[in-house]
Structure formats: structure tokens, C-alpha cells
Amino acid sequence: MSNKPSKLKILTNGILNENPVLRLVLGTCPTLATSTMASNGIGMGLAATFVLLCSNIVISALRKVIPDQVRIPCYITVIAGFVSVVQMLVKAFVPALDSALGVYLPLIVVNCIILGRAEMFASKNGVFDSALDGIGMGIGFTITLTLMGTIREILGSGTWMSGLDGLFPFLPDGFAIQVLPESIDPFTIMTSAPGGFFVFGVMMAAATWLTTRPKKEKTSAPAETAEGGNA
């Protein structure tokens, strides 16, 4: 990143070039676990985006107040606070999403995208830039989850966007788009664990191909960032 990246650059960075899931390899657990259906991907993505935006704003506003030695516990407390807010909101207004995401909703606390952005971006940049970064990363995360959910849902159960009526109450009950004709047996392994790993691997290869195609010598970049990733 150059010294003075434009505001637009910060916002769009998270979508492909520094896509948190496919390029930085952060937040893999919720990615694999909640992308069985496109609608779950949207829900998880939006919940994480909200937490990311709020925690980035608060942490960057407090970056001069928080002592360096105890910054990680401070960040975690801020993030856990916002996750609790999201948990309560989701439980109250979208109970269908709450039961679909289950334990992965409180686990947003340990989603390394959020802590990672707090450490890498919000602790060094101003409030407005951090907010933009939070939104960009959140959108990148949501798009990736939705795309992965789409692939897995279409191959695994033949439908698309089923369960979206739980997210948006104005849709009719049992809303779903039948993509594969019923005569084709769905490839159920796609909605279970092995399919998740497989689709994730293929998508990561595609992202590597897309981002490194014009330039050379950068193919090994995602493998290196994976080394630094924890949690």
C-alpha cells in the first residue's frame, strides 16, 4: 500500500486485492461453516460487517488512549461488546438466522478478520479511513461467503437463496429458487464438510489466478500470508 491511498482505494481494497478470506486467509472457520447456503452467507457476512465497522471506528478513535502492552485484551473487549449487541439484535429480530448460524454467531469474537483489521489498520489510521476499511473488508467477506454459499447450495441442494425469507420477512414463506431441475440428484456432499474445503480451495485458486494474472512473481503470496495467520 502506498503512503496516501485514496479513500476509494481503501474501500475497494477488501473486495479483491486484499480480500480477507481468499487473499489474506483470515476468518476461514465461519467461511467454511456458514456457507452451506447463500442466505446464511449473507447473514453471517452482514453480522460480521456490522461488528467490523463498529469495532474499527471505536478502536481507531481510542488508538492514542489504549496502552500498547494491553492492546489485544482491549480490542477483544471492544469486539466482544459489539458481538453481544449483534447477538441480541439477531435473536430478537431474525430468529431464523440465529438458529442457522448457531455457535458461529458468538464466534465472530474470535474471527481473525476483525482482530486482524484492528491490529493492522484501525490502530494506525484515522476514524474515517478505518470505517471505510471496515466496510470494504466486510463487503469482501460478505461477497465471498455469498458466492461460496451459492456454489455449494446450487450443487448440494439444487436451490438458490432458500431461507432468505428468514432474513427478509417480506418474502413469502419457503422462498427458494430452483436452479437445478428436480430430476437431477443434488450432489449432497457439497453441503457437508468435505465440499466446503473443496469449494474453498478452488475459489482460492481462482482468486490467485485473477489477481496475479497480469503481473508475475506473486503466485506464492497467499501461502506466505497463511503462515502469519493464527486462530
Place this chain on the structure above:
Amino acid sequence: MNAMHLASIFFTMILVDNYVLVKFLGICPFLGVSKKLDSAVGMSLAVTFVMVLATAATWPIQMFLLTPASGAWDLGYLQTIVFILIIAILVQLLENILKKFIPALYKALGVYLPLITTNCTILGVTVLNIDNGYNFLESIVCAAGAGLGFLVAMVLFSGVRRKVEEAVTPKCFEGLPITLVAAAVTSLSFMGFGGIIESIFGA
């Protein structure tokens, strides 16, 4: 009967509900640290240790402080904050104690400890124990099983990974993507365990 019930929870956590390969918890250390066998074992042992400790600490807090059985008050909404802080404190405490009193163990596990706070298996196992309504003993057994399941997955996968690393792959699949495809195959083999525990222990 009780021992059978506990054994069934224990083996289910290792084989059928394996946290890494079936429930997708702790994928980051699984991908990051499984390159070498000895670091995979070190990380898994540290995780198991913290899991059991964290469960032993969070279960009584949930049952007696947050949501007491008498129903006098309900602070259940504080669960996420309280649990993650307890885990963070516990990890820090453990690091200091090991450094001071058991330096040999600290040398072996020390580098993995800071990574554990943000490892979702730990928070996951403590929250799931409460959600499943396990009693204290069941929770501890479940945490130990989950930790050992993590160990099994890490050790198996570090072997798979060494082979994959030598293989010639298309350029864009190099590194992590092909590792994930290998993880898919490993995970597929664990699906074969479905139902086996029920038939052995009759639970």
C-alpha cells in the same frame, strides 16, 4: 452405564464430531501449524490443555454467576464477553506459570500459547458445552475429547500435507488451495465414522 455414556461423548468428539474436519472450528491453526509434525503435536497439546482448563473455569461461572438455577437473575447475554475474557486471562496466566515453574514445558508449548486466545475451538467448546446442557463432568470429558480430536486431525493432516507439498500442481493451486483440496479428502474419510460410536456404545 455412566462410564459408557462418558466414553461415548469422548469418542464422538474425536471421530464423529471432529472439531476441525467436521465442525470447521480451528481451521487457521490447522492450516498454519500443520506443516511439521512436532509443531502440530505441540500446538494440539497446548490447545487440549487450555480447552480443559477453560471449560473447568467457564462452566461454574455460567451455572452459578450468569444463569443460576434458582433463576434469581439472568445475565446470559454477557456470556460471550465473560468467556472470551476468561480465556484470555487463563492463557496469559498459564504462560506466566509455565515460564516460571515448568520451563521445559514452556519451551515446548510457549510459542503456541498467544495464538490460542483467538483460536475458535476454545470459545467454541465452552459455548457448545453450555448449549448442549452437559453437566460438569460431561463438559470436561467433551473438552478433552475435542482437544484430542484436534490432535488426531493435525497429526493425520501433517502427514497428508508432506505428500501434497511434493506433488506438482497447477500454478494457481500452489500452496494453500491444494492444501484445502487435500483437507477435503481427509475430511471425507472422517465422514465414514458417522454412526460408528452409536453402534459400539449403544448410546
